[in-house]
Amino acid sequence: MNVSMELFGLSKFWTDMITIPLFSAIAGYLTNWTGVLMLFKPLRFHGFRFPGLKILFPLLPRRIQVLPLIRYDGKIGWQGIVPSRADKMASIAVDKGLGKLGSINDFYRELEPDKIADHLVATAQGEIREIVDALMSREHPQLWHDLPPLVKEAVHARVRQQLPAIVREITEKIGENADQLIDAKLMVIGYFQRHPELLNELFLIMGRKELKFMINFGFWFGLPMGVLIAIAVHYVPEWWVILVGATIVGWMVNWVGITMIFEPIFPKKWVPWRQGLLIKRQPEITDAYSQMVADHVVTLKNIGDELLYGPRADRTRQMLEDTMRPAIDKSVGPARGAVRVAVGTREYDRIRDSVAMESMTFMDVLNDAEFGRQQSRNIYRFVRSQMIKMGPDDFVEMLRSAIKQDEWLLFVHGGVLGVGVGALHLLIFGV
DSSP: OOOOSOBTTBOHHHHHHHHHHHHHHHHHHHHHHHHHHHHHOOSSOEEEEOTTHHHHGGGSOHHHHTSTTBOTTSEEEEOOHHHHTHHHHHHHIIIIIIHHHOOHHHHHHHTOHHHHHHHHHHHHHTTHHHHHHHHHHHHOHHHHHHSOHHHHHHHHHHHHHHHHHHHHHHHHHHHHTHHHHOOHHHHHHHHHHHOHHHHHHHHHHHHHHHHHHHHHHHHHHHHHHHHHHHHHHHHSOOHHHHHHHHHHHHHHHHHHHHHHHHOOSSOOTTSTTOSOHHHHTHHHHHHHHHHHIIIIISOHHHHHHHHHHSTTHHHHHHHHHHHHHHHHHHHHGGGHHHHHHHHOHHHHHHHHHHHHHHGGGGGGGGGOHHHHHHHHHHHHHHHHHHHHTOOHHHHHHHHHHHHHTTHHHHHHHHHHHHHHHHHHHHHHHOO
């Protein structure tokens, strides 16, 4: 269909002056609306197998390979930019975000190791008798069976007496060596890879109002830009003028929108919006960001899982063994020599190592949800206090750095969508 020189009795000039700005405004709105959707959805890759892509993929430049448009298995489709970059964005979030707030030692200290020790002791007191019985029955059943009840009770009493000091020493050692036992970056990356929806939520918490602004801004920016395109078409009535103009509008509507959100970092009188819109909400965003980190990222459970099952878990086990061996000797007390003679040096050392390994089971108490929630309040207060101290430049770097490298995808998307809308206008109204 080609609606030529007149529309409802209007001249071609006025037809263009009405329709081109309207199409431009709609294009601006659609560009930013779909751009926001593309940031976060879908969580997982959805697409179809494209013939030959699997063979071609290894030959493509790295910059193309990492696009959420294609996959190594030969599929073409789409995955939200944020969830598709979970590992990279989480890594940058640690380096530029959490890294500015404090080290893993600082975070562990805020979790109050003394209270963790008290909680571990309170939990272990109810289980330690069964663990000692099971351990001795397994490692040296005959000796444990032959011991008189009074001697067994003395062993249990000695262990209970020494337990608080042993546990407190363990939690102190963890605090002293937290940066060696816990890889904060891998912990955060692994968590967000398992929960990409929370990475989305983190970005939405920070920029929900700004993203809504961007969508509406697309319409109101596209409208006056469409007027300029219509005037240009009037003086240069060529089909490519509309396509070039639509491409520029589609590109700029995203670029200007993102610029308004983050820049200028410091207030400038000559800029209509004075300062980046996100920066103006620093206190509000600080509260939301701090709560997110405390509730989901730097939690007692995540730290406990990293200690026990993370890539450095062998260091945790070694630290426990090094701490428990002398502690066990101390618990046995003056009877240590007699016990060594009774069971043999090798058997004694094996029992001692087994006790050290069994002690790792107590660390599972770090998964206690209620206790974790209580301690998360300290993390919230710590993160919030550190973010409040940030200047606007550090604040912007922390929030923007994770997506800055991929902003160009949104600009390209805007340009492509602009070409499509411009072509549709040409199809309907012609030149």
